[in-house]
Amino acid sequence: MQDWYKLAREQTDYILEAIKEQSFIKELMNGTLSTEVFQFYINQDAMYLAEYKKVLAAIGVKCEYADDTQFFLDSATGIINVENALHQIFLKDNQLVHEPSPTCELYTSYLTRMVANHSLEEALAAVLPCFTIYKEIGDYIQANQTNKADNPYQDWIDTYGGEAFAASVNNAIAITNKYAANAPVNVLKRMESAFEKASKLEWMFWDSAYNKEAWKI
Numbered sequence: 001m002q003d004w005y006k007l008a009r010e011q012t013d014y015i016l017e018a019i020k021e022q023s024f025i026k027e028l029m030n031g032t033l034s035t036e037v038f039q040f041y042i043n044q045d046a047m048y049l050a051e052y053k054k055v056l057a058a059i060g061v062k063c064e065y066a067d068d069t070q071f072f073l074d075s076a077t078g079i080i081n082v083e084n085a086l087h088q089i090f091l092k093d094n095q096l097v098h099e100p101s102p103t104c105e106l107y108t109s110y111l112t113r114m115v116a117n118h119s120l121e122e123a124l125a126a127v128l129p130c131f132t133i134y135k136e137i138g139d140y141i142q143a144n145q146t147n148k149a150d151n152p153y154q155d156w157i158d159t160y161g162g163e164a165f166a167a168s169v170n171n172a173i174a175i176t177n178k179y180a181a182n183a184p185v186n187v188l189k190r191m192e193s194a195f196e197k198a199s200k201l202e203w204m205f206w207d208s209a210y211n212k213e214a215w216k217i
């Protein structure tokens, strides 16, 4: 499989299209998303990223090539900087909650399970949508918005639509493709499922933020 990502991207196009239709994304783009919803999102995302960076570090440790290990460890530490910057802009300490929502818990637990109990190939496929979907949505918003000068969420948009993130996303795709190139068919199938599952979880994460998802009990 030479360009595994191309296939995975095509198979999950319906999810990306659905994300573009989400109220969260539409209102983020036109700047009307309520501060309360965005704060809920950033707060949950802080808890998500705290686990996600550990997942990236664990993947880095499992990689065979030094450059790939370096990339994932750099990405893990890079997240700490992004977190601090975005949270300083958007999150006030006194508004922090410390309990992950059901969807946040589901997503971080899923990724942690993939890296702990499954093959490196599957774990790579499971984390890839975190890179590619944010990149696509960042680019999509930048290309379609008409309010760059006065969108209150522009810093967030530019974090994921920017050049630095693009380089990182391309690297993550290239590494995943490299492992896929040597993987047998059964592993490729598992990778496709993991990529699709994680893509759905990205949709769910924005949906859960928009609805300020709570535990049922």
Ligand SMILES: Cc1ncc(CO)c(N)n1
Pocket: 045, 048, 049, 129, 130, 131, 134, 202, 205
């Ligand atoms: C839920 C989620 N997925 C991906 C990213 C991008 O790193 C993020 N900040 N949050």
